[in-house]
Amino acid sequence: MFEAIAFYLFAFLTIxxxxxxxxxxxxxxxxxxxxxxxxxxxxxxxxxxxxxxGAIQIVVYSGAVMALYAFGMMxxxxxxxxxxxxxxSAIVFGLSTLAAILIVVIFxxxxxxxxxxxxxxxxxxxxxxxxxxxxxxxxxxxxxxVAAVMLLVAMVxxxxxxxxxxxxxxxxxxxxxxxxxKNEQNKKVxx
Amino acid sequence: METAxxxxxxxxxxxxLLIFSALAGIGTYFERKILAFMQRRLGPMxxxxxxxxxxxxxxxxxxxxEDIIPTNVVAPIFKIAPVITAATAFMAAAAIPxxxxxxxxxxxxxxxxxxxxxxxxxxxxxxGVGLYxxxxxxxxxxxxxxxxxxxxxxxxxxSYEVITGLSILAPIMMVGSLSLIxxxxxxxxxxxxxxxxxxxxxxxxxWIAAFAETGRTPFHLIANDxxxxxxxxxxxxxxxxGLFFIGEYANxxxxxxxxxxxxxxxxxxxxxxGALGLLAKMSFFFFFFLWSRAAWPDVRPDxxxxxxxxxxxxxxxxxxxxxGFVMMF
Numbered sequence: 001m002f003e004a005i006a007f008y009l010f011a012f013l014t015i016x017x018x019x020x021x022x023x024x025x026x027x028x029x030x031x032x033x034x035x036x037x038x039x040x041x042x043x044x045x046x047x048x049x050x051x052x053x054g055a056i057q058i059v060v061y062s063g064a065v066m067a068l069y070a071f072g073m074m075x076x077x078x079x080x081x082x083x084x085x086x087x088x089s090a091i092v093f094g095l096s097t098l099a100a101i102l103i104v105v106i107f108x109x110x111x112x113x114x115x116x117x118x119x120x121x122x123x124x125x126x127x128x129x130x131x132x133x134x135x136x137x138x139x140x141x142x143x144x145x146v147a148a149v150m151l152l153v154a155m156v157x158x159x160x161x162x163x164x165x166x167x168x169x170x171x172x173x174x175x176x177x178x179x180x181x182k183n184e185q186n187k188k189v190x191x
Numbered sequence: 192m193e194t195a196x197x198x199x200x201x202x203x204x205x206x207x208l209l210i211f212s213a214l215a216g217i218g219t220y221f222e223r224k225i226l227a228f229m230q231r232r233l234g235p236m237x238x239x240x241x242x243x244x245x246x247x248x249x250x251x252x253x254x255x256x257e258d259i260i261p262t263n264v265v266a267p268i269f270k271i272a273p274v275i276t277a278a279t280a281f282m283a284a285a286a287i288p289x290x291x292x293x294x295x296x297x298x299x300x301x302x303x304x305x306x307x308x309x310x311x312x313x314x315x316x317x318x319g320v321g322l323y324x325x326x327x328x329x330x331x332x333x334x335x336x337x338x339x340x341x342x343x344x345x346x347x348x349x350s351y352e353v354i355t356g357l358s359i360l361a362p363i364m365m366v367g368s369l370s371l372i373x374x375x376x377x378x379x380x381x382x383x384x385x386x387x388x389x390x391x392x393x394x395x396x397x398w399i400a401a402f403a404e405t406g407r408t409p410f411h412l413i414a415n416d417x418x419x420x421x422x423x424x425x426x427x428x429x430x431x432x433g434l435f436f437i438g439e440y441a442n443x444x445x446x447x448x449x450x451x452x453x454x455x456x457x458x459x460x461x462x463x464x465g466a467l468g469l470l471a472k473m474s475f476f477f478f479f480f481l482w483s484r485a486a487w488p489d490v491r492p493d494x495x496x497x498x499x500x501x502x503x504x505x506x507x508x509x510x511x512x513x514x515g516f517v518m519m520f
Contacts, residue, residue, distance in 0.1 A: 028327075028331060029268065032327060035323065039320060051307050051308060051309045052312070055313045056312075058313075058320060059312070062320045066345055067349075069326060069345065070342070072330075073330065078330050078331075079265050079330075079333045127308055128308060129309060169497065
């Protein structure tokens, strides 16, 4: 009974949070609702007994939405409403409804056919965390490593993009050197 | 069975809430007294014997003060931000075993609200969510210094979460479990079994990161001290500001419980002596927070980032790699 109550409560909370995130024109409201929705989703993992995935959902998405806040801080005055450019709302509404139905059909189709077979059945006696590890490092090893390489590429690219004057560290420089650097920059501005 | 479990859980939740809300208040008294003694002052002396009732006076003030919502703030976010800080601090406490199990009137009590098998991950995750409080508070205030403080706080928290995660990875590999009770069992053989002897680097890294996670003094960048302004809390008044305070102190107490449980043997074999030992260790780590506040100035933000990414993170990674090699061969 508790599971049912928890499920409907968190289903309602999640959907209403994402509804706010989509419909509001206030950047701070949208971001906060998105973060709250992501955290409420973890409740479903906990209800299903997948504690590890639930905690990972909280850890990963609270950090990810935090990065969105940083963008919000840079691009908008987050205490004001944003004037949105609204296109043809009928097309937007129609396309998003179609996309939602398509996703439900794609995920529901294999279940309806009823020929699903668990190729990697649950290992007896292994805990929740161990089970994730077992599947991740046997069946899904290649996708896991590919994802790791992709993240590494993104990280290197980010460092190259942001890393101008990375060899200089204000912390390690003496005061004279810092002043010299400052004067040089001021000269450039004056020229 | 089900009903008994439900009642037990509700009682435990209420007891933890009451004890740690009160402790947060008394914690401010300790902080003021210890800082005062270290700076050759007396601290609060006038309200009650040795100023002990100062806590009550502060409480009355916080509860009765007018709750001002300034004109240009984003009201709903501004109002909910302090609640996030306080609520997540107490939610994190759900997976902490505060004492060994004991028998009361023939009924065995486990002083942990939920013994989930991912305890430490849950605690750190929820504490990470807690930093939304300062961030949202700063961003919703129509105040440039609050916004600066929020941005700086978010940068510090995100950076040091990496250190926290990587530093406890090595002990987790040794214990093979994420539950704090399993950590305690692993070290229950006495002082020689403590993880701190085999993982001294991880211990120091986690301890340093704890200061950043709770926003305490060497890393207290969320308050803009050089602008003589209280960072994200500038626009807050009354009980909402008090909630930020309760959240911060509750977090300090909980992290002071987590450090001994992870590295210093926790409550040992579960005897009364072991339980007292855990409380003593917890008190030491709480005292150390206050001690370092009296002894050290804040570091600069760029120094903090340099320390995190160029010193602590490589150390943590090397520690994990070496632990892995030692465990394999």
